[in-house]
Amino acid sequence: GDSVTQMEGPVTLSEEAFLTINCTYTATGYPSLFWYVQYPGEGLQLLLKATKADDKGSNKGFEATYRKETTSFHLEKGSVQVSDSAVYFCALRGKDGGSQGNLIFGKGTKLSVKP
Amino acid sequence: GAGVSQSPSNKVTEKGKDVELRCDPISGHTALYWYRQSLGQGLEFLIYFQGNSAPDKSGLPSDRFSAERTGGSVSTLTIQRTQQEDSAVYLCASSSTRTTYEQYFGPGTRLTVT
Numbered sequence: 001g002d003s004v005t006q007m008e009g010p011v012t013l014s015e016e017a018f019l020t021i022n023c024t025y026t027a028t029g030y031p032s033l034f035w036y037v038q039y040p041g042e043g044l045q046l047l048l049k050a051t052k053a054d055d056k057g058s059n060k061g062f063e064a065t066y067r068k069e070t071t072s073f074h075l076e077k078g079s080v081q082v083s084d085s086a087v088y089f090c091a092l093r094g095k096d097g098g099s100q101g102n103l104i105f106g107k108g109t110k111l112s113v114k115p
Numbered sequence: 116g117a118g119v120s121q122s123p124s125n126k127v128t129e130k131g132k133d134v135e136l137r138c139d140p141i142s143g144h145t146a147l148y149w150y151r152q153s154l155g156q157g158l159e160f161l162i163y164f165q166g167n168s169a170p171d172k173s174g175l176p177s178d179r180f181s182a183e184r185t186g187g188s189v190s191t192l193t194i195q196r197t198q199q200e201d202s203a204v205y206l207c208a209s210s211s212t213r214t215t216y217e218q219y220f221g222p223g224t225r226l227t228v229t
Contacts, residue, residue, distance in 0.1 A: 009121075032124065035162045042118075042222070043206070043220045043221060043223060044206065044208075044220040045220070046217050046218070049217070081195075086180075089158060091158075096143070101163070101171075102148055102150075102160040102163045102174065103148075103150075103158075103160065104160065105150075105157060105158035106157070107157040108157060108158070
């Protein structure tokens with residue numbers, strides 16, 4: 001079945017460092033891909049998405065590009081801030097699930113940014 | 116507007132008891148999802164309601180778990196004869212046909228089975 005694998009954390013960076021969180025997936029067809037973020041004490045929020053190959057999702061300085069050839073959707077940010085400290089989840093929705101099917105999540109990567 | 120709300124925020128119950136968890140989706144959202152977040156298993160899909168269609172129950176871990184959605188709005192997740200492995204945060208999400216691909220999550224219910 002469909003699955004998502006993301007790098008295990010925790011990841012600790014200094015402020016203004018470059019961030020990469022790797023995410024790869026296994027799915028039939030061409031799923032839609034997402035990054036969700038969970039800030040301490042808060043619920044899950046959609047950070048960015050890409051619905052077809054070569055799409056780049058971006059939001060709040062974060063970017064991820066849908067790479068069909070490597071089945072990847074790595075999250076990047078050029079200069080992290082303390083406020084980016086959170087748990088990041090990579091997720092996919094298979095095409096069989098339609099535009100409103102359930103999400104399949106990776107296990108999450110905890111990011112801590114130190115001042 | 117109001118987001119997805121869930122109640123209770125925390126629930127402690129004894130092993131063997133039944134529990135009910137409630138979700139109020141965003142008004143007008145036709146799709147409603149239940150997920151479970153636990154340390155060992157990460158985020159798992161449980162069940163999905165779409166309008167008046169039969170729910171997708173493929174993620175329910177056992178027949179002790181069931182869910183209803185009344186009037187196309189509020190949903191209740193029921194766990195019968197709770198076990199310690201049911202301890203987790205239960206998350207509800209909703210989405211609409213106008214914002215396809217984006218699911219809005221509630222704050223979750225933390226269930227602890229003692």
